[in-house]
């Protein structure tokens with residue numbers, strides 16, 4: 508039997524998750540081989556993530572002994588403890604280590620505060636986006652000045668501080684790239700960011716197997732493949748009543764569902780010819796079906812010898828957590 512692997516819950520576009528993935532990669536750890544990676548969607552967090560870490564943020568690393576690291580910096584330090592061949596955290600003086608801590612605190616504190624209020628004004632009514640942009644820019648100018656001697660925050664080689672701040676500066680730029688690129692007094696920082704954006708190490712953690720476009724399928728959830736047009740009609744009608752392709756709930760008596768591990772084979776068997784974009788994977792929350800008195804039975808599917816979940820009744824829209832294009 509193979510030993511259980513650490514498990515990382517991650518979200519492709521999250522800057523905290525990006526820096527954790529960068530550190531794991533720098534330590535030479537690989538998803539699939541050294542740890543399992545579960546890509547999540549923030550609006551439908553899998554129950555396994557919430558059971559491990561009730562605060563529900565990513566990244567989270569669950570270790571085989573049950574220990575849970577629920578802060579990106581804790582995950583980074585764990586990774587670098589395994590191996591730190593690039594010297595993210597090794598080879599610095601105690602004064603330099605102090606500076607790394609200060610930069611991390613400045614990023615995760617004031618910079619992130621202003622970044623959010625600049626980038627997502629709708630989420631912060633009463634706040635002035637432009638003022639927060641200026642406050643964030645003042646911090647960026649400070650960081651830019653630090654790059655003067657060697658091109659990195661602490662001199663001529665990157666430290667943890669560089670890797671940990673870069674995904675957030677990238678986010679700042681993404682809010683208004685043209686304006687960022689033309690911003691005066693920021694040339695060194697613009698170059699520092701560009702070098703990161705073009706770095707294969709960054710590209711690697713933004714692509715499979717480090718970052719999947721599709722969410723991890725939880726064994727706690729159930730799934731159903733639906734034609735987009737039929738799902739759209741169901742949303743107008745208030746409930747979904749297709750059993751499987753070409754058959755209704757009324758004709759069959761139940762709706763065919765799949766467990767997480769059965770989705771791919773079901774898609775191949777019944778939906779292989781559906782044009783891209785026309786097939787959706789519905790993620791279903793069983794407790795919501797149960798709360799509405801709807802029964803799911805595990806029953807043998809003829810010809811497969813396999814048990815499949817069957818929903819005896821209509822699929823409530825409220826029980827569908829996600830409807831995502833399949834394959835993604």
Ligand SMILES: N[C@@H](CCC(=O)N[C@@H](CS)C(=O)NCC(=O)O)C(=O)O
Pocket residue numbers: 518520521522523524549563564565566577578579580
């Ligand atoms: N201090 C945490 C912050 C992580 C965090 O806030 N992640 C965001 C995504 S970028 C999140 O999971 N938010 C929860 C949500 O949006 O529901 C860390 O360093 O790991």
